[in-house]
Amino acid sequence: xxxxxxxxxxxxxxxxxxxxxxxxxxxxxxxxxxxxxxxxxxxxxxxxxxxxxxxxxxxxxxxxxxxxxxxxxxxxxxxxxxxxxxxxxxxxxxxxxxxxxxxxxxxxxxxxxxxxxxxxxxxxxxxxxxxxxxxxxxxxxxxxxxxxxxxxxxxxxxxxxxxxxxxxxxxxxxxxxxxxxxxxxxxxxxxxxxxxxxxxxxxxxxxxxxxxxxxxxxxxxxxxxxxxxxxxxxxxxxxxxxxxxxxxxxxxxxxxxxxxxxxxxxxxxxxxxxxxxxxxxxxxxxxxxxxxxxxxxxxxxxxxxxxxxxxxxxxxxxxxxxxxxxxxxxxxxxxxxxxxxxxxxxxxxxxxxxxxxxxxxxxxxxxxxxxxxxxxxxxxxxxxxxxxxxxxxxxxxxxxxxxxxxxxxxxxxxxxxxxxxxxxxxxxxxxxxxxxxxxxxxxxxxxxxxxxxxxxxxxxxxxxxxxxxxxxxxxxxxxxxxxxxxxxxxxxxxxxxxxxxxxxxxxxxxxxxxxxxxxxxxxxxxxxxxxxxxxxxxxxxxxxxxxxxxxxxxxxxxxxxxxxxxxxxxxxxxxxxxxxxxxxxxxxxxxxxxxxxxxxxxxxxxxxxxxxxxxxxxxxxxxxxxxxxxxxxxxxxxxxxxxxxxxxxxxxxxxxxxxxxxxxxxxxxxxxxxxxxxxxxxxxxxxxxxxxxxxxxxxxxxxxxxxxxxxxxxxxxxxxxxxxxxxxxxxxxxxxxxxxxxxxxxxxxxxxxxxxxxxxxxxxxxxxxxxxxxxxxxxxxxxxxxxxxxxxxxxxxxxxxxxxxxxxxxxxxxxxxxxxxxxxxxxxxxxxxxxxxxxxxxxxxxxxxxxxxxxxxxxxxxxxxxxxxxxxxxxxxxxxxxxxxxxxxxxxxxxxxxxxxxxxxxxxxxxxxxxxxxxxxxxxxxx
Numbered sequence: 001x002x003x004x005x006x007x008x009x010x011x012x013x014x015x016x017x018x019x020x021x022x023x024x025x026x027x028x029x030x031x032x033x034x035x036x037x038x039x040x041x042x043x044x045x046x047x048x049x050x051x052x053x054x055x056x057x058x059x060x061x062x063x064x065x066x067x068x069x070x071x072x073x074x075x076x077x078x079x080x081x082x083x084x085x086x087x088x089x090x091x092x093x094x095x096x097x098x099x100x101x102x103x104x105x106x107x108x109x110x111x112x113x114x115x116x117x118x119x120x121x122x123x124x125x126x127x128x129x130x131x132x133x134x135x136x137x138x139x140x141x142x143x144x145x146x147x148x149x150x151x152x153x154x155x156x157x158x159x160x161x162x163x164x165x166x167x168x169x170x171x172x173x174x175x176x177x178x179x180x181x182x183x184x185x186x187x188x189x190x191x192x193x194x195x196x197x198x199x200x201x202x203x204x205x206x207x208x209x210x211x212x213x214x215x216x217x218x219x220x221x222x223x224x225x226x227x228x229x230x231x232x233x234x235x236x237x238x239x240x241x242x243x244x245x246x247x248x249x250x251x252x253x254x255x256x257x258x259x260x261x262x263x264x265x266x267x268x269x270x271x272x273x274x275x276x277x278x279x280x281x282x283x284x285x286x287x288x289x290x291x292x293x294x295x296x297x298x299x300x301x302x303x304x305x306x307x308x309x310x311x312x313x314x315x316x317x318x319x320x321x322x323x324x325x326x327x328x329x330x331x332x333x334x335x336x337x338x339x340x341x342x343x344x345x346x347x348x349x350x351x352x353x354x355x356x357x358x359x360x361x362x363x364x365x366x367x368x369x370x371x372x373x374x375x376x377x378x379x380x381x382x383x384x385x386x387x388x389x390x391x392x393x394x395x396x397x398x399x400x401x402x403x404x405x406x407x408x409x410x411x412x413x414x415x416x417x418x419x420x421x422x423x424x425x426x427x428x429x430x431x432x433x434x435x436x437x438x439x440x441x442x443x444x445x446x447x448x449x450x451x452x453x454x455x456x457x458x459x460x461x462x463x464x465x466x467x468x469x470x471x472x473x474x475x476x477x478x479x480x481x482x483x484x485x486x487x488x489x490x491x492x493x494x495x496x497x498x499x500x501x502x503x504x505x506x507x508x509x510x511x512x513x514x515x516x517x518x519x520x521x522x523x524x525x526x527x528x529x530x531x532x533x534x535x536x537x538x539x540x541x542x543x544x545x546x547x548x549x550x551x552x553x554x555x556x557x558x559x560x561x562x563x564x565x566x567x568x569x570x571x572x573x574x575x576x577x578x579x580x581x582x583x584x585x586x587x588x589x590x591x592x593x594x595x596x597x598x599x600x601x602x603x604x605x606x607x608x609x610x611x612x613x614x615x616x617x618x619x620x621x622x623x624x625x626x627x628x629x630x631x632x633x634x635x636x637x638x639x640x641x642x643x644x645x646x647x648x649x650x651x652x653x654x655x656x657x658x659x660x661x662x663x664x665x666x667x668x669x670x671x672x673x674x675x676x677x678x679x680x681x682x683x684x685x686x687x688x689x690x691x692x693x694x695x696x697x698x699x700x701x702x703x704x705x706x707x708x709x710x711x712x713x714x715x716x717x718x719x720x721x722x723x724x725x726x727x728x729x730x731x732x733x734x735x736x737x738x739x740x741x742x743x744x745x746x747x748x749x750x751x752x753x754x755x756x757x758x759x760x761x762x763x764x765x766x767x768x769x770x771x772x773x774x775x776x777x778x779x780x781x782x783x784x785x786x787x788x789x790x791x792x793x794x795x796x797x798x799x800x801x802x803x804x805x806x807x808x809x810x811x812x813x814x815x816x817x818x819x820x821x822x823x824x825x826x827x828x829x830x831x832x833x834x835x836x837x838x839x840x841x842x843x844x845x846x847x848x849x850x851x852x853x854x855x856x857x858x859x860x861x862x863x864x865x866x867x868x869x870x871x872x873x874x875x876x877x878x879x880x881x882x883x884x885x886x887x888x889x890x891x892x893x894x895x896x897x898x899x900x901x902x903x904x905x906x907x908x909x910x911x912x913x914x915x916x917x918x919x920x921x922x923x924x925x926x927x
Contacts, residue, residue: 027172037132039066043119046070046087049127058113058134060106076103090128094119097179100135110396116179120172129172131179181286183264186271188280189242191216195282203264203287205255213239221254225292227261237268241281244270250288263292311406314393319344319353319361322401331408333380352376364390364402373409385410435530442489442518442525445470445482457533459505477501477509485516489527493518502531510535536701565883566810568905571599573816576908580823599905620658620758624785625689625713625778626650628664631788635665636672643682646672651690656785657711657778659758670751671715671774678719678772688714691780694761705761710777717773722766730764796909797916799825802849804915806830807837807865808881809857817852817911824912834860834868841869841876848876850919852902855882879918881906 031038037055041048051066059076071077072084090096098115105111114133119126177184183200185208187193196208204220211219214233222231231251233239240247246269254261266285270278305312311328315321324339332339332347344361345353356374364370370390377383387409393401430437436454440447446469455462458475465473476482481500488495498514515530575596582589629648636646668687675685690712699705722730731752755762755776766772804826808814811832818828829844831837834857841848851869853862866878883904902914 039130041128043126043128183285186282223252227252237266238283241268241270244278262289313404385413438529489518565904566813622656622785632665632668640676645684647686649688655780663754667751675717683718686716709780711780713776715774718771721768721770797912803827804850805848807853820908834865851878
């Protein structure tokens with residue numbers, strides 16, 4: 001064709017020839033400068049005709065390795081069979097496209113390309129054009145794209161006026177434009193669209209429209225990246241290119257073909273002629289929706305990572321920090337600049353890095369996930385325990401980075417240690433708990449675990465229990481008890497104080513209370529049970545109820561005693577007066593004497609009741625029980641017959657106790673009398689003294705006892721003994737096994753009361769037919785015992801002439817007391833209460849010599865009266881009278897000695913003796 005033009009000298013042919021040469025030159029420049037790889041192949045043989053420089057640089061093969069060879073002959077296309085098959089497909093379909101074709105460069109590098117092939121004719125020959133785009137570096141140079149677009153636009157105008165060859169070149173260019181995945185739009189300086197490829201239609205959802213520039217955003221539904229603000233038309237990249245400014249922008253397009261719209265990234269450049277005058281603009285844009293979403297996701301990940309409490313790091317092959325989140329920076333107390341790009345050894349310290357970090361990182365760079373724990377001393381936080389996890393990150397050449405996750409587990413370590421200690425404490429509490437604890441299956445009652453207390457309770461070894469059922473051990477005396485407990489557990493999940501009886505390994509049946517709760521172990525319903533043996537408790541409760549009953553009886557007796565003693569004092573007082581008025585030979589004298597004797601017996605009963613209720617007036621002293629027994633021996637021998645032997649076995653030396661000597665003799669006599677009555681056919685009574693120490697175990701099993709050193713008094717007999725029923729009642733007032741009229745039933749109750757009043761403890765051992773032993777424990781004192789003073793009968797006291805003030809709220813008793821004193825020669829003044837007495841004392845002339853007052857009175861006690869009276873009359877002597885309780889006497893605030901106390905009921909003689917002694921004794925003067 002060129003030759004024919006050469007032979008044709010006409011100007012028209014010459015112009016066409018020049019135009020063709022210019023077009024070919026422009027195409028060659030486009031081919032040589034294209035930023036996509038281009039191969040031109042012979043459509044028949046598949047031999048490579050031409051290759052552009054971009055592909056040579058991309059694959060790093062020299063040009064001669066391409067020319068004259070087929071695709072399957074050169075290095076990058078190693079899959080020969082696939083290449084040949086693709087070539088045959090291309091020959092048949094004249095088009096083939098690969099979205100992602102892996103190629104290998106001469107240096108072994110990996111390149112992923114988009115491969116598009118078309119078949120078309122050039123100068124009567126069919127050729128194949130292969131467009132190869134490096135999609136790993138997809139962004140095309142803006143200037144290259146703009147230059148190609150200008151060339152293509154001008155070429156399109158020129159090809160419209162050229163001949164068939166130019167039209168072929170134009171079609172080839174159009175195919176190039178059509179094959180592009182990016183949208184390409186070219187406009188002239190007025191904004192009229194010159195080029196608009198199919199990709200632009202697809203991405204914008206609309207075809208080309210020659211509308212005013214200011215309408216582009218509205219027409220094509222273009223928005224800023226916020227997706228709601230219309231993109232300013234004058235700021236669109238193509239608009240700015242027409243105005244001569246290259247620019248890029250990301251826009252949101254409400255393309256109806258995509259439900260959520262798409263993001264496009266546009267690159268625009270101005271089109272200039274040779275003189276540099278702008279005559280249009282070109283814009284290339286591509287869909288970046290996925291990358292924008294990936295960026296948004298990445299930013300979200302970044303926010304998440306920055307917000308995590310865990311420390312997140314990324315380290316490269318050189319052990320340099322690439323990423324460090326805020327948690328790590330805060331823990332380290334460092335800035336981003338102090339960490340990012342720095343070597344790990346510089347940040348954590350060379351010693352720590354070498355000893356604890358480097359080896360673990362190297363293991364992770366080898367492709368392994370590494371987890372370990374370490375302790376690190378942070379500059380601003382001190383020592384913290386860390387959990388460290390390394391995860392390999394794959395790159396093109398293998399693992400080139402590792403992600404590090406550090407968690408502060410200091411508190412967890414503390415919690416774990418606390419949990420371990422708690423579990424250890426629980427284990428100890430379970431094993432060493434004094435209560436019997438078991439864990440058994442709910443279904444069959446098989447014991448999974450039991451503590452030592454349970455084994456001790458039943459008398460089994462551990463191997464005899466674990467793995468065996470309660471039925472096999474015959475634990476439940478009544479198996480139905482367990483079924484009832486399980487029924488309650490199903491209703492309430494907990495059972496408290498389930499009453500039952502269990503069987504020990506020796507077959508002994510004992511009473512128990514069971515606390516149970518439903519639990520689950522390894523998915524299996526189980527029962528956690530606590531068993532408490534209440535056999536002894538029940539016995540002690542019975543004893544306690546008995547003690548309460550006796551205490552109630554004692555309170556009743558004490559309540560009656562005060563008035564009763566007053567009445568008996570009146571009876572005995574008037575009896576004495578009558579005996580003084582009646583001649584001894586008069587029969588009336590005997591009647592009065594018998595009345596007085598009966599009153600004394602009644603008074604004795606009252607004293608016994610008061611002794612039982614611990615309300616008897618006592619004057620305790622430091623005693624040696626051996627002395628008490630020795631002094632009472634002759635009396636005791638008179639109480640028993642000749643067929644009964646009394647043996648005394650003292651322990652010497654013996655400590656002291658504090659008690660009333662008379663009460664101790666009363667205890668001895670009552671126990672001896674009780675022993676005598678238990679041996680109607682004779683026998684032996686043994687009285688022993690000794691010392692003993694009571695410990696906590698003994699006290700826990702004997703309510704009323706106290707720990708410490710004690711003096712023991714034992715009285716044993718060889719009599720008939722008692723069964724449990726009788727033994728449980730022997731200390732109750734008026735209880736007796738004797739026939740009616742043969743006993744009052746107050747002997748042992750009196751002993752009980754005296755022992756309790758002396759802070760002692762009494763215990764009875766007895767079996768039917770084997771005799772009885774009473775053991776009495778008195779607290780041992782360190783002080784030395786006082787010598788016993790034997791009481792002796794005092795002769796008729798001499799008459800007196802002193803003035804006595806009698807204070808008694810009971811009118812009748814006051815009258816008889818006054819009369820008895822007057823008969824004794826005394827001048828007597830009487831007062832009904834303390835207030836009356838104080839007025840008399842204040843106005844008395846002559847002086848009162850003795851104040852005889854009742855202790856318990858309604859308005860003011862006798863002790864308080866005596867204190868107030870002595871304030872104005874320091875020489876006034878006092879004598880107190882009462883038949884009620886030593887406790888109430890002692891609580892009056894003064895110490896009342898035995899010499900200045902007159903016990904009710906009193907006789908004429910006992911009254912006058914006490915009054916005379918109070919008036920004339922040396923201690924009375926010092927009172």
